[in-house]
Amino acid sequence: MLKRLRENKSAQGTLLAIPTMLWMLGLLIIPLILTAVVSVGRRSPDGTVIYSFSLENYFRLLGYSTSCANRQAACFDPLYVSILWRSLSLAFNTTVLVILLAYPLAYFIARAKPKQRNTYLFLVLIPLWTNFVIRVYAWMILLRQEGVINLVLGWIAHFLHISFQPIEMLYTPGAVLVGMVYEFLPFMILPIYTSLEKIDVSLYEAAADLGANAAKTFRRVTLPLSIPGVVAGTILVFIPVMGTFIVSDILGGRQVILVGNLIQRQFLDARDPTFGSAASLILMVMTLIVTYFYTRKFGFGEEIVVA
Amino acid sequence: MNPHRRSPFVIAAALVVYFFLYAPIIALVLYSFNASRANVTFEGFIPSFSERVVMDGSLVKSSPCGPFHWFCDLAKNNDVIDAAKNTLTIAFTATAIATVIGTMAAMALQRFDFNLKPFAQLSLYIPIVIPEIVMGIGILTLFSQVFAWLNNAFSLVGDSRLTMGLNTVIVSHIAFMVPFVTLVVQARLQGFDKSYEEAAMDLGANEWTTFRRVTFPMILPGVLSGALLAFTLSLDDFVITFFTNGPGSTTLPIYVYGLLRRIITPQVNALSTVWILVVLIAVLLLQVLQNRDSTQHS
Numbered sequence: 001m002l003k004r005l006r007e008n009k010s011a012q013g014t015l016l017a018i019p020t021m022l023w024m025l026g027l028l029i030i031p032l033i034l035t036a037v038v039s040v041g042r043r044s045p046d047g048t049v050i051y052s053f054s055l056e057n058y059f060r061l062l063g064y065s066t067s068c069a070n071r072q073a074a075c076f077d078p079l080y081v082s083i084l085w086r087s088l089s090l091a092f093n094t095t096v097l098v099i100l101l102a103y104p105l106a107y108f109i110a111r112a113k114p115k116q117r118n119t120y121l122f123l124v125l126i127p128l129w130t131n132f133v134i135r136v137y138a139w140m141i142l143l144r145q146e147g148v149i150n151l152v153l154g155w156i157a158h159f160l161h162i163s164f165q166p167i168e169m170l171y172t173p174g175a176v177l178v179g180m181v182y183e184f185l186p187f188m189i190l191p192i193y194t195s196l197e198k199i200d201v202s203l204y205e206a207a208a209d210l211g212a213n214a215a216k217t218f219r220r221v222t223l224p225l226s227i228p229g230v231v232a233g234t235i236l237v238f239i240p241v242m243g244t245f246i247v248s249d250i251l252g253g254r255q256v257i258l259v260g261n262l263i264q265r266q267f268l269d270a271r272d273p274t275f276g277s278a279a280s281l282i283l284m285v286m287t288l289i290v291t292y293f294y295t296r297k298f299g300f301g302e303e304i305v306v307a
Numbered sequence: 308m309n310p311h312r313r314s315p316f317v318i319a320a321a322l323v324v325y326f327f328l329y330a331p332i333i334a335l336v337l338y339s340f341n342a343s344r345a346n347v348t349f350e351g352f353i354p355s356f357s358e359r360v361v362m363d364g365s366l367v368k369s370s371p372c373g374p375f376h377w378f379c380d381l382a383k384n385n386d387v388i389d390a391a392k393n394t395l396t397i398a399f400t401a402t403a404i405a406t407v408i409g410t411m412a413a414m415a416l417q418r419f420d421f422n423l424k425p426f427a428q429l430s431l432y433i434p435i436v437i438p439e440i441v442m443g444i445g446i447l448t449l450f451s452q453v454f455a456w457l458n459n460a461f462s463l464v465g466d467s468r469l470t471m472g473l474n475t476v477i478v479s480h481i482a483f484m485v486p487f488v489t490l491v492v493q494a495r496l497q498g499f500d501k502s503y504e505e506a507a508m509d510l511g512a513n514e515w516t517t518f519r520r521v522t523f524p525m526i527l528p529g530v531l532s533g534a535l536l537a538f539t540l541s542l543d544d545f546v547i548t549f550f551t552n553g554p555g556s557t558t559l560p561i562y563v564y565g566l567l568r569r570i571i572t573p574q575v576n577a578l579s580t581v582w583i584l585v586v587l588i589a590v591l592l593l594q595v596l597q598n599r600d601s602t603q604h605s
Contacts (some may be wrong), residue, residue, distance in 0.1 A: 005511075008571055009419055009420070009421075010419065010420060010421045010422065011420025011421075011455065012415075012419055013415045013418070013420065013424070014422070014423060015415075015438070016411040016412065016414050016415035016419070016422065017412045017421070017424075017427045018411075018412065018417035019408040019411065019418065020408050020409065020411065020412035020431070020485055021412075021423060021426065021427050021429065021484060022480065023408065023428065023481060023482055024427075024430035024431065024433075024485070025430070025448075026449075026482075027442075027479060027481075027482035028433060028434060028442060028445075028482060028573035029430060030431055030449060031445025031446050031448060031449045032433075032441075032442075032445050034445060034448050034449050034452065035441070035444065035445045035448060038448055045490055049452075073529040093425040101324050102324075104316075104317055104320035104321055104324065105320070105321045105324040105325070107313075107317055108313060108317050108320070108321035109321075110312075110551060111313050111317075118598075120596060122328075122591075123325060123328070124328070125590050125592060126583070126586060126587060127328045127329070127331075127332060129539060129543070129586040129589070129590065130332065130579075130582065130583050130586055131542070131543055131559070131560055131563070131579075132545055132560065133545055133560045133564050133567070133583055134335070134561045134563060134578075134582060134583075137335070137337040137429065137563065137567055137571075137575065137579065138332060138334060138579075139331055140329055140567070140571075141331070141334050141335060141338055142330070142334055145348065145450050146347050146348045148330075148334050148349075151348070168498060181410065182327070182328075182331065183327065185327075186328075215316070222463075225410075235435070235436070237480065238441065239435075239436060239437070239438055240438060242438050243437075243439055243440040243441065243546070244438075244440075244546075245437020246545060246546075247545075247563065249473065249562075250567055250568075260438070262438050263440055264440070266524060267444055267447065267550070273444075273448060273564060274442060277361035277448065279443065280440065280441050280444050280445075280543065281441075283438060283440070284438070284441045287436065287437060287438060288436065288437070292578070293434050
C-alpha cells in the first residue's frame with residue numbers, strides 16, 4: 001500500500017494538504033455557510049436563532065422599516081444604509097491618505113544607501129509590531145481635550161499671544177480617520193518599498209541617457225513599476241478598515257458607528273445574531289466587489305506577502 | 308545620475324511621516340512615568356523613592372520604585388500576568404501547528420496536482436480578502452451552536468460544559484495564520500532549484516531522506532519567516548480573539564481594550580512601554596540574525 005502511495009502523486013498532494021483543507025473547511029467555509037443560514041433566520045425573544053427563511057434582515061439593512069412616524073405600513077429608514085456608506089467612504093479616504101503618506105517614505109527608504117535601508121525599515125517595523133489596541137490608545141492621549149495636541153497648541157498660542165480654546169478632537173469622525181490612517185500606514189509602506197526596491201538602477205540611467213528629467217523619470221519609470229506595491233498595500237489596508245470596530249469604538253465614542261460596530265453590537269449587546277450575520281455578509285460582499293473590480297483593473301500584487 | 312540622491316521634498320515628507328509614526332509612541336511612553344493617577348494630563352515624574360507609596364490626592368508623591376512606580380504596580384497585577392501567559396501560550400501553540408500544516412500545504416500546492424487543489428487554493432485566499440470580523444462572527448456562531456447542541460445532547464452541566472476558552476482561541480488563530488504561512492513558504496519553494504533533490508535521489512537517498520537533508524534545510528528560512536509572521540499575527544490579533552475567547556482566556560489586547568472602556572491609570576502605559584521594549588528587542592535580534600545570514604551567504 002505504501003508503494004502504491006509512493007507512485008500516486010495526486011494522493012500524496014491530497015495527503016499533504018488535508019490538515020489545512022480540514023481546518024479551512026471547519027473554521028472558514030462552514031462558519032461562512034452558517035452565517036448565511038443564520039442571516040435568513042429569525043430572532044427568538046431570548047436572543048437565540050429560529051431557523052427559517054426570511055429576507056427581513058436584508059430589507060432592514062437596505063432601509064425597509066415598519067416603525068414609521070406617520071402610520072404608514074412601511075417607509076425608508078436610511079440608518080443602516082448610511083452606516084454602510086460611512087464605512088465605505090471612510091475606508092476609501094483612509095486608503096487614499098495612507099497612499100499619500102506611505103509613498104514618499106517608501107521612496108525615501110528605497111533610494112537610501114543599502115546599509116541605511118535596514119535602519120529605516122526597522123523604524124517602520126516598530127510601530128507596526130506595537131499592538132493594534134495600544135496604538136489606538138496612544139491617539140487617545142494625543143487627541144483628548146486636555147491631551148498632548150491641545151497642550152502644544154496652547155503653548156504656541158500663548159507664545160504668539162493669541163487666545164486659545166482647546167479643540168474637541170476625540171470622539172469625532174476626524175479622530176477615527178486619523179486613527180485608521182495611523183493603524184494601517186505600515187501595511188502600505190512595506191509593499192510599496194518592496195516594489196520600488198526591485199526596480200533596476202539601470203532603468204534610471206537609461207531614462208537619464210534618453211534625456212528624461214527627474215519628474216519625467218518618476219512619472220514614466222518609477223510610478224508604473226511601483227503600482228503592484230500600491231495594489232497590494234491597498235488590499236492590506238482597505239479590507240481591514242472596512243471591518244475594524246476598535247478604532248471607531250475608542251476614538252469615535254458613540255458618535256461614529258461603522259458596520260463593524262453594528263455587527264459587534266448585534267452579537268454582544270443587542271443579541272440579534274440574525275441581523276448581525278446579515279450585516280456581516282453584506283460587508284463581505286461589499287469588500288469582495290470592491291476588491292474584484294480593483295484587482296481586475298490593476299492585477300493582484302504579489303507584494304502582499306511582505307507585510 | 309546618482310540613484311541615492313533624493314529631492315529635499317522627499318526627505319522632508321519622510322521626516323514628517325516618521326514624526327507621525329513616532330509621536331504617539333513617545334507620548335505613550337512618557338505618560339507611563341506620569342505622577343498623576345488620573346493620567347489625563349502629564350503632571351511630571353514621580354520625584355522620590357520611599358518605603359511606602361505616598362499619595363497627594365491623585366498625585367503619587369513618592370514610591371518604592373520611584374519614577375518606575377507604574378511598572379512595579381504592573382508587575383503586581385495578576386490579571387496582566389495571566390493575560391500575558393495566555394497570549395504567549397496561544398501564540399506558541401498556534402504558530403507551531405500552523406507552521407507545520409501550512410508548510411505541508413505549501414509543498415502540496417507547489418509540487419503536486421490533486422483533485423481538491425482548487426478548493427485548497429480558494430480557501431487559503433478567502434481569509435486575505437474578507438474582513439476579519441466576518442470570519443470572527445462565523446466562528447463564534449459555529450462554536451456557540453455546536454457547544455449548545457453538544458451540552459444539550461450529553462446533558463453536560465457545571466464545569467464539564469463546553470465553553471469558549473484557550474482551545475477555541477488557538478484553533479481559530481491557526482485558521483487565520485495558515486494562509487500566510489503557506490504564501491510565504493510557497494514563495495520560497497518557487498525559487499527552488501530541483502536539481503539538488505535530483506542529485507540526492509541519484510545518490511540513493513529516498514524521498515524522506517531527501518526531504519530531511521536537502522529540501523527542508525533549503526526552505527527553512529521561508530518556514531521560519533512564515534512562522535515569525537504567524538507569531539506576530541497571533542500576538543497582535545484582537546478581532547478573532549475577541550469573538551472566540553471565554554472566561555480565563557483573556558489575552559493582553561483584550562485586557563487592554565477592557566481597560567480603555569473604564570478608568571485608565573498610567574499602568575496601561577507602563578504595559579504599553581514594556582510591550583514596545585519587547586518589540587524593539589525582538590526586531591533588533593531579527594536584524595542581527597538577518598545580517599549574519601546575509602554576510603554568510605555573500
